[in-house]
Amino acid sequence: MEMQSLQDLMIDELRDLYSAENQILKALPKMIKKATAPELKQGFEKHLRETEGHVERLDKIFQQLDASHRGKKCKGMEGIIEDGKELMEEDADPEVMDAGLIGAAQHVEHYEMAGYGCVRTYSELLGLSDVAKLLQKTLDEEKATDQKLTELSRQINVKAEKAA
Amino acid sequence: MEMQSLQDLMIDELRDLYSAENQILKALPKMIKKATAPELKQGFEKHLRETEGHVERLDKIFQQLDASHRGKKCKGMEGIIEDGKELMEEDADPEVMDAGLIGAAQHVEHYEMAGYGCVRTYSELLGLSDVAKLLQKTLDEEKATDQKLTELSRQINVKAEKAA
Numbered sequence: 001m002e003m004q005s006l007q008d009l010m011i012d013e014l015r016d017l018y019s020a021e022n023q024i025l026k027a028l029p030k031m032i033k034k035a036t037a038p039e040l041k042q043g044f045e046k047h048l049r050e051t052e053g054h055v056e057r058l059d060k061i062f063q064q065l066d067a068s069h070r071g072k073k074c075k076g077m078e079g080i081i082e083d084g085k086e087l088m089e090e091d092a093d094p095e096v097m098d099a100g101l102i103g104a105a106q107h108v109e110h111y112e113m114a115g116y117g118c119v120r121t122y123s124e125l126l127g128l129s130d131v132a133k134l135l136q137k138t139l140d141e142e143k144a145t146d147q148k149l150t151e152l153s154r155q156i157n158v159k160a161e162k163a164a
Numbered sequence: 165m166e167m168q169s170l171q172d173l174m175i176d177e178l179r180d181l182y183s184a185e186n187q188i189l190k191a192l193p194k195m196i197k198k199a200t201a202p203e204l205k206q207g208f209e210k211h212l213r214e215t216e217g218h219v220e221r222l223d224k225i226f227q228q229l230d231a232s233h234r235g236k237k238c239k240g241m242e243g244i245i246e247d248g249k250e251l252m253e254e255d256a257d258p259e260v261m262d263a264g265l266i267g268a269a270q271h272v273e274h275y276e277m278a279g280y281g282c283v284r285t286y287s288e289l290l291g292l293s294d295v296a297k298l299l300q301k302t303l304d305e306e307k308a309t310d311q312k313l314t315e316l317s318r319q320i321n322v323k324a325e326k327a328a
Contacts, residue, residue: 002255003251003254003255003256003257003260003261003264004256004257004260005257005260005324005325006260006263006321006324006325008256008260009256009260009263009264009267009324012251012264013267016247074243074247075243075244075246075247075250076240076243076244076246076247076271076275077243078243079238079239079240079241079242079243079244079246080239080240080243080275082239082240082243083180083238083239083240086239087167087176090167091166091167092167092168092173093167093168093169096167096168096169096170096172096173097167099170099173099286100167100173100176102282103173103177103278103279103282106278106281106282107240107275107278107279109278110274110275110277110278111240111244111271111274111275113274114267114270114271114273114274115267115271117270117314118266118267118270118317121314121317121318121321122263122321125321125322125325126325150281150285153282153285154285157170157285157286157289158289160169160170160173161169161170161289161290
């Protein structure tokens with residue numbers, strides 16, 4: 001991988017995000033199955049559909065940049081999902097598990113917020129305003145998901161606390 | 165690991181953060197060495213000192229909770245650092261490398277913001293106000309570091325763009 005320009009760095013980070021999003025697409029159905037609270041299940045289902053849209057946006061961006069999405073496995077997301085799998089194997093109280101699933105999902109969202117924040121900035125600096133707009137849309141959706149998870153955690157954590 | 169109460173979940177997440185912070189302590193000196201821009205080197209050095217303080221705060225919290233910090237390896241941070249190592253092995257233009265290092269550090273910060281946000285909320289719900297205050301302090305420092313990195317990225321990325 002050449003890394004001589006900001007565009008090289010942007011494409012490298014976009015590949016990282018492409019790998020991350022596709023790992024999330026595989027992980028979310030397991031999280032939906034494991035969640036107990038209906039509002040959490042619904043939240044994860046909504047985010048699964050959004051994630052499909054994020055991959056489509058990345059596909060469009062790779063086409064616009066005439067670059068391939070291949071060649072990178074995002075190890076950060078791999079580790080975050082591995083931590084989530086360990087949690088899901090625990091023998092946990094259902095409400096405590098829901099609180100844990102929210103925490104796992106917030107690690108996923110924050111990873112993406114960091115990545116999309118970077119590529120949005122790079123694309124702006126490179127004058128690629130169409131690309132920047134697409135990336136900003138996804139960044140806004142990731143932030144909104146994180147905020148909804150925080151709201152949900154206040155409710156579910158309270159329940160988990162009472163169950164203790 | 166028992167996971168029957170919110171306190172169990174909180175201790176599990178605190179161990180995850182303890183592992184994460186200690187991995188960061190090992191990774192930061194390599195990033196300081198690799199960075200070129202003096203303001204980035206200084207920023208990383210400052211954050212190294214802060215990170216030592218975060219570990220001390222976690223030690224205090226484990227003492228207060230009469231719990232051990234052992235027993236968990238944070239795979240999320242392991243993956244994020246692995247991604248950073250791959251970047252540092254690239255044959256990159258120095259300013260592009262600086263921009264990449266900022267991106268890597270922002271992934272680290274966001275991981276921690278997610279984790280500290282969770283345990284801060286759990287400790288509040290459990291009525292552990294001393295613990296919550298310590299965790300809020302660290303969370304505020306992680307957020308401030310992330311913001312400084314964003315400001316720095318606007319300057320360094322612009323330079324990296326001109327170097328392209």
